[in-house]
Amino acid sequence: MNFDIATQQLKCPNCGNIQPIVEDAGRRVVEHDLRSAWNQQSSSMARFSGQAAQKEIVCQNCGGHTTFTGTLTAVRCPYCATPIQRDDVHDAPDRLPVDAVLPFRLDEPNARGVVDKWINGRWFAPTEFKKYNDKGALSSIYVAYFTYDAQAVTDYTGERGRHYTVTVGEGDNRRTETRTDWTYVSGRVNNTFDDLPVLANTGLDEQKVHNLEPWPTEYAKPFSAEYIAGHLSRTYDRTVEQSFEIAKSSMEGTIASTVRSDIGGDEQRVHSVQTQWFNMTFKHVLLPIWLLTVIYNGTPFQVCINGFTGEVQGRRPYSTVKIAAAVTAAVLVILLVVVAYMAMKGG
Numbered sequence: 001m002n003f004d005i006a007t008q009q010l011k012c013p014n015c016g017n018i019q020p021i022v023e024d025a026g027r028r029v030v031e032h033d034l035r036s037a038w039n040q041q042s043s044s045m046a047r048f049s050g051q052a053a054q055k056e057i058v059c060q061n062c063g064g065h066t067t068f069t070g071t072l073t074a075v076r077c078p079y080c081a082t083p084i085q086r087d088d089v090h091d092a093p094d095r096l097p098v099d100a101v102l103p104f105r106l107d108e109p110n111a112r113g114v115v116d117k118w119i120n121g122r123w124f125a126p127t128e129f130k131k132y133n134d135k136g137a138l139s140s141i142y143v144a145y146f147t148y149d150a151q152a153v154t155d156y157t158g159e160r161g162r163h164y165t166v167t168v169g170e171g172d173n174r175r176t177e178t179r180t181d182w183t184y185v186s187g188r189v190n191n192t193f194d195d196l197p198v199l200a201n202t203g204l205d206e207q208k209v210h211n212l213e214p215w216p217t218e219y220a221k222p223f224s225a226e227y228i229a230g231h232l233s234r235t236y237d238r239t240v241e242q243s244f245e246i247a248k249s250s251m252e253g254t255i256a257s258t259v260r261s262d263i264g265g266d267e268q269r270v271h272s273v274q275t276q277w278f279n280m281t282f283k284h285v286l287l288p289i290w291l292l293t294v295i296y297n298g299t300p301f302q303v304c305i306n307g308f309t310g311e312v313q314g315r316r317p318y319s320t321v322k323i324a325a326a327v328t329a330a331v332l333v334i335l336l337v338v339v340a341y342m343a344m345k346g347g
Helices: 034-041 044-048 108-120 206-210 240-263 320-344
Strands: 002-004 009-011 054-058 065-069 072-076 083-085 136-168 175-199 232-234 267-296 299-306 312-314
Touching: 034 240, 034 267, 108 136, 108 267, 108 299, 108 312, 136 240, 175 206, 175 240, 175 267, 206 299, 206 312, 240 267
Parallel strands: 136 232
Antiparallel strands: 002 009, 054 065, 072 083, 072 232, 136 175, 136 267, 267 299, 299 312
8 A cells, every 4th residue: 555645544556445544642753862873873884885785675466576776765666566665774773763754745746736837937948848747757755864953052252343433534535434343252152953954865966955944844753664655765875973964064054153143243253162062862754855857968957846845946957049039039129129219319
């Protein structure tokens, strides 16, 4: 049975029979201590890149053999379209289990609708690119994320600049100048980060996927394989430690803004920053994305849709013919305006 997005239940694609997903009322999405997980992951990627990187699964419906490569963990059987999943990755002792899944809310008809609207709004996209139904593949995929919580206490030193004006010069050279009075400052700021998401997969247009945020992770449910039945799914490529470095960079940017705000004044100079981290925790979460990949002139272009909110981000090719036509039309309009103006002046 597939996870049916429209009904949020399991549905048989052949007879239409629907069954609810049985949830354990006592289960909760649990956060884990980050530092202890670093030790667990120190050698897992090396082992995963070896014998565990490929796994052959036999379909229980038709008996067809499918090879899972890399971090793909769920797919449809290419012979009979039955959902098949690879469980050994998530169950492996040296891999972090999935803690939560944010189920799809945007079903395929609505996903195609938002893609149509996005693509048709790209005026200078080639006509062939807009025929993505024939030239592209739209897939529902759960991608791996780590979300991080942390508390940061930061001590800083710096200078606060206050602007003031003075009048200098005499006569025609008399003028007003802005100057800055600097005062030494020091202080402490606190920052709390909650569910900061970091994509743990490679091979995607990461900037565009990042722009799909915010992710409403408060609606995430304790992981159950039933939610990914019939949809593509991946486990992580980057470890929880590698992903935290990305999160930390974002956190440090927020801390820098907090420090400057705390210094105040019209300008700030920051001389030193020392941050201590507390209560560092994480969750391994699967988040839903509709992924459209279109090959145009031999180059792949990805369009990503947030499978919960419907936010669309992507890249597209540009049609040189359409751009040239637009430039030509603009030049003609300008020439017509000039000719009409000259005619009115008797030129």
